[in-house]
Amino acid sequence: MQTYYYVLASQKFLLEEEPFQEVLEERYRYYEEQNKEIDFWLVKQPAFLEAPEMKSVKEKCPQPSVAVISTDVHFINWLKLRLEYVLTGSFEAPSESISDPLASLEVEKSA
Structure with a gap:
């Protein structure tokens, strides 16, 4: 099992009220300069929140x-x-209650 760490917020706050895109772009640049593999993901409606714990x-x-x-x-x-x-x-996955740490409950809108 792998330990995953998270920052959680409302979509309105993080994606509309905060200059979050700038923060991510800054971090991408830093990872690129350090030749570091991307080890973070943005997940809307994260499924791990459905786990009982x-x-x-x-x-x-x-x-x-x-x-x-x-x-x-x-x-x-x-x-x-x-x-x-x-x-x-943080949480550990895969586990009995969290099978996919990056899963989303958000339904994709079809065209």
């Missing part, structure tokens, strides 16, 4: 939510310092 976390976050998930705790701590109104935590 995540119930209290889900209740604290306005819906619809979005998470940045990473295997790098330092990156998540860095994000927490950049963004104020977010929740952070």
Whole structure:
């Protein structure tokens, strides 16, 4: 099993109110300069929140939510310092209750 760390917030806050695209672009540049493989993902309506052990976390976050998930705790701590109104935590996957750490509950809109 792998430990995944996350920053969780409402989609409205993170994707509309915060200059989050700039933050991600800055981090991509940093990874590129360091020749580091991307180890973070943006997931709308993350499915890991449906796990029974995540119930209290889900209740604290306005819906619809979005998470940045990473295997790098330092990156998540860095994000927490950049963004104020977010929740952070971790989980292990794959597990019985979280089969896919990057799964989304968001339904794709077809054209």
